[in-house]
Amino acid sequence: MRIRVLALDFDNTIAVNDRLDHDVAVVLQEARGSGVLRVLVTGRILSDLLPLLPSRDLFDAIVAENGAVLQLPHDPHPIALSRGPDAALVAELSRLGIAHRCGICIVEAAAAASHDVLTIVQTLGLHHGISFNRDRLMVLPHGVTKGEGLREAVWRLGASLHNALAIGDAENDKPLLDACEVGVAVGWGSEALKRGADHVIQGSGPPAVAAFIRDLLARGTVPPDLVRRRLLRVGTRENGEPLDGVIRERDVLVTGDSGSGKSWISGLLCEQLILKDYSVCIVDPEGDYANLNALPGVIVHRLDHETDSFPDLERILRQPVLSLVVDLSAIQAGAKPAMVKTLLERVNALRRSLGFPHFIVLDEAHYFLGGPDYAQLFDRELGGYLLVTYRVTDLSPDVLSATDAIIATRVTNRRQAAGLLALVPATPPSSGWVDILAGLAIGEAVVLPGTPELGNVLTRFRLAPRLTPHVRHRQKYIDVVVRPEQEFVFTLQGRATPWRARTLGEFLAVLPQVSEEVFRGHLARGDFHRWVENVLGDRELGEAIRLIERGDASNARNFILRTVYDRYLGAAT
Secondary structure, three states: OEOOEEEEOOEOOOEEOOEEOHHHHHHHHHHHHOOOEEEEEOOOOHHHHHHHOOOHHHOOEEEEHHHOEEEOOOOOOOEEOOOOOOHHHHHHHHHOOOOEEEOOOOEEEEHHHHHHHHHHHHHHOOOEEEEEEOOEEEEEEOOOOHHHHHHHHHHHOOOOHHHEEEEEOOHHHHHHHHHOOEEEEEOOOOHHHHHHOOEEEOOOOHHHHHHHHHHHHHHOEOOHHHOOOOEEEEEEEOOOOEEEEEOOOOOEEEEOOOOOOHHHHHHHHHHHHHHOOOOEEEEEOOOOOHHHHHOOOEEEEEOOOOOOOOHHHHHHHOOOOOEEEEEOOOOOHHHHHHHHHHHHHHHHHHHHHHOOOOEEEEOOHHHOOOOHHHHHHOOOOOOOEEEEEOOHHHOOHHHHHOOOEEEEOOOOOHHHHHHHHOOOOOOOOOOOHHHHHHOOOOOEEEEOOOOOOOOOOOEEEEEOOOOOOOOOOOOOOOOOOOOHHHOEEEEEOOEEEEEEEOOHHHHHHHOOOOOHHHHHHHHHHOHHHHHHHHOOOOHHHHHHHHHHHHOOHHHHHHHHHHHHHHHHOHHHO
């Protein structure tokens, strides 16, 4: 993770007795020179805070009043992010003689008055909440927090919270720490905040914060052990328990036979990353990821000639809320490596300067990262790669050595299986693992040993469902051969007939030839949709055939043929 945003609480974190720590002020200037955005996030009323700062240019934005007010350096007017103080609340506080102060949005009082203030809020029926900041209480509309205020500031600065690190000391800093990719508490602050933080800065005051920031700036990236464990749901274990995996700070390899479900897994991971607001750049050689554009913030850009320029792509990638699918399916095969090389070089440069895209997905990775010249396109320091290939042995050794997690679908090629298992660290592969890899059904996969949360065992699981339909690109899968025991055998009264199909192409050719009695038997039993779903792994096509099976049988054969043809061959015509 590359740090792009530092979000800092004020009192007791970087300041003591209304004075900003000198060491912190110096390191904030250093951060500015490194291109890191600095945001001050405080519960203080803005007008009280500004006179305490030696220079406004120390911060690229100030979030005040516990997230309710935003001040940008070049805007003379603060921005209210919620409604102002409720007039009835202020009047009642005054009537009862409760000392209080009003900011642009906030109402403050002593924490000792919390019972009386809560009674007033309840009596007036206000949709307000009370939070505490040491000996003070703050009254604001529900939903106003430091985390939400920071979210608005980061959006206006063109950055991402997934490149943000927050530091705080008190209970009201918890939403701030939770909003950022890394949340850090100071050792001299709230015990509750420290329990939920990703890291605790040891020391006794702001100079320790300055030293911590200076160390981060020297590293350039956040150490992996500080990054919050954001889990993605991969599937279900054999015992029925969910299987979740850590992907941030990891390079993941997905491999298996052609047509065995690799792109299904990578698409599943992409969906979850996108819905968690990560920026993802997907290099899609065959057009398998186009349907991800059904998700918010996803743009599919189809390159249609060899000299296509990249300015439009760069403009998209500079937006942290967007994800990009670069569809290369219309480019001639011989021209794709050079285009991918140019694309990865530019994406890596953006990631170095901006911190995003957060993840790069590269399908058919063996074509582009196979030789020593292409290893440099794989930025090992930033990581965050999801590589998909059916020829793992053709990947560069430098790329393979950086792999942190390996997910495999069915692998029947013993040479590829041996090369895959050679990547397993420490634990010698079991002789039965090759057979397990070859025997995986469509919809099944394994995680190879080596990931800390799973230990040194081969973990078999059933894939989680997808939100977007999986695109099986043109004729790519029409001739993929299933194992002999998985072929579709047409039967009559329980006995096998000469008609059978081991590919979708054969299925299209054989189905018109079988007798009506044979066809209707399979139709009534739902055999067609089960084969398509369970063997070929195409749930969307299986559901379409299931509807045909339940309908009028008189023209069902033609409907099934047309449905399969339109899905796999129609797009190519």
